[in-house]
Amino acid sequence: MAPAVSAFQVLFAVIQLTTTSGLTSCHRSEVIKEKKKNKFSETMVHKPKNDSVPSVLAFGDSFFDTGNNNYLKTAAKANFPPYGKDFMGGKATGRFSNGKTISDYFVEILGVKEYLPAYLDPYIQDEDLPTGVSFASAGSGYDPLTPMSLNVIPLFLQLELFKGYISKLNTIVGEKAANHIIRKSVYLISASSNDWGITYTSVPIRRLEYNVSAYANLLVNQASNFAKELYKSGARRIVFWGTPSIGCWPLARIIDGGGLRVCGEKFNEEAKIFNIMLKRRIKILRSSLPQSRICYVDYFNIVLAILKNAREYVFLEIQALCESRSIHKGMTRYDEEPKTLRTMSVLEDFISDSYGT
């Protein structure tokens, strides 16, 4: 449920891995010279001159939830310490991270703004809306049973919230500008970890009813329908995050990792099967939705690489992470900035001016 790695490291991995192996399926690499100063800033993204990302809209689970669950009656919350211990001087905002979440880093890297606000935040201002919000809800998933078990926001409701957002946007900036924003926004979706990690593992009827590929198929159908609904509302630039290597999550190591707490193979195999099917479906979606730009982020290998190269990624607390007994303790922190930054290909794909005009 909680990200076992902080958003910061994941983004570095996105950047680093896309350099070498083209892990994203719409890879369009452009090497950026190594930076001495390793601070994220807009200058690192080579934006095509006449195009930009006006806004980021995030859907799905805890990887992108920036505080929506604070306003729900659910156990899936992160508005207490140690969450947020490195966020704005130690503020637990409901982000499932010690600091920012991945969705926050995306908006920062794209030069949109510093944080992605939670749509349900009652203090959200009209001027926050045109640059994007998060509809994501920790604990949610593609399987309709997943959000039910934790009483969090199901994807179909996130879509409804998105539609409400569009009407508000029309009022705030006018219809023409709103249409432009909706079309040019980057849509981030991460929503399968809890299906595999919680529902398929702990709700026996799912495993009895569905074998692994049948369950993966159910999830992929949901993902595909979700993308089609976004598309109908005007979305064109959609980024799907695959299932990470959930077998390496602390809880999976305890259940399935033996005495040494290695990564649980069973969980990882299931995630891989799903990811392959999701990638295939994305290809189909791309060709069936004109002018769409739909990407797959290989979160699985990103997380694996981070775990393998903990030192390189400055995972100073990796050991503590893997030994913690609760997935809620999946916190990490970085103290030192990583050494290399090469490409921003995933992001660059979405700021390309050759699509979705």
Ligand SMILES: *[C@@H]1O[C@H](CO)[C@@H](O)[C@H](O)[C@H]1NC(C)=O
């Ligand atoms: C940007 O747009 C302007 C006006 O539409 C055009 O004249 C210019 O050549 C464009 N620049 C690039 C780099 O495409």
Ligand SMILES: *[C@@H]1O[C@H](CO)[C@@H](O)[C@H](O)[C@H]1NC(C)=O
């Ligand atoms: C999984 O279930 C589906 C449909 O219920 C079936 O067609 C398929 O053969 C099963 N696969 C395996 C490996 O058992």
